[in-house]
Amino acid sequence: MSLAGRIGIIFARKWIGGTTVSDALGAAAKLNAVGEKVIINYLGEELTDKAKVSKTVRTYIEIIRRMKSESINGCIAVKPTQLGLNISYSEFESNYEKIVEYAERMGIFVWMDMEDYITIDRSIKAYLHVLKKRRNAGICIQSKLLRSYQDIKRISKHRGIIRLVKGAYASHYGITYMKKTGVDNNYLKCMNYLFKSGSKFMVATHDDKMIGQARRLEARAHRRTMFGMLKGIRPSLARALIAEHEDVYIYVPFGEEWLEYSLRRLKELEHSMLILRSLISS
Ligand SMILES: Cc1cc2nc3c(=O)[nH]c(=O)nc-3n(C[C@H](O)[C@H](O)[C@H](O)COP(=O)(O)OP(=O)(O)OC[C@H]3O[C@@H](n4cnc5c(N)ncnc54)[C@H](O)[C@@H]3O)c2cc1C
Structure with a gap:
């Protein structure tokens, strides 16, 4: 890695769990030590090279x-386009199924991250397919859409497990x-x-x-x-x-593709600061 890359990663460490599997598991163990569970994600998306997709699948298996062997308390998160969705639906579905099946044997839960809106139908299709056989899988849904x-209503009918986020991808008229x-x-x-x-x-x-609001609903709904x-x-x-005895998971991304992820977080930070400044000055 270049000197600029090494300096960049020192700053990005706040948001990422390093570049290797060992780095990520080290970061996860530290979070576990203070009671936080983890969601480990191997960075990378929009893959079109089969060799890179296979490497990603091998990395998740590792x-x-x-x-399991290092007793890390947490789960993993995979992105459809890093498992081959841009190559073909069947490539993606079989890789996803392979990971969930292995994770089930190891007692690990697998989240499917949600990407740009054009991937949603195929992502939900693969999720519902896997859910017919396995219960150790959940899917992210973006309130922006x-x-x-x-x-959510459709997935809930199948007793699917949902992670609700606002959504980090671009806005489009009539869609978001x-x-x-x-x-x-x-x-x-x-x-x-x-x-x-x-x-x-x-x-x-x-x-x-x-x-x-979630905490008020927890009290009201007794769940x-x-x-x-x-x-x-x-x-x-x-x-x-x-x-306060809540169940908290920290999303820990890691890998060589840390720059794009860190830039996305910087953009959100900048956006939050602008909102804050406009509130203070009004
Ligand atoms: C566990 C987890 C998994 C996710 N998975 C996905 C996914 O699969 N697909 C997807 O599209 N998105 C995903 N996201 C990202 C999500 O969609 C949002 O982009 C991100 O969480 C920021 O939105 P927010 O809900 O925190 O609300 P915002 O309204 O954006 O932020 C609320 C407050 O959080 C603080 N904040 C937010 N961002 C920053 C920052 N960068 N630096 C400092 N403070 C900040 C500020 O105080 C801000 O006022 C995930 C988020 C989490 C927490």
């Missing part, structure tokens, strides 16, 4: 094996909410549904308003949810939830 409430209030209101609507009619689910956000946060974003909030 992570699962080592999570106009369709998500219906997707274009304003933050739309995304937030839909998040609250989807969360309400999950508390009433959903199977097990995760509230994955750093937003005080969403977390506060618990899981909370999910990204590594390095509001760690004191994660610790405060643990102190």
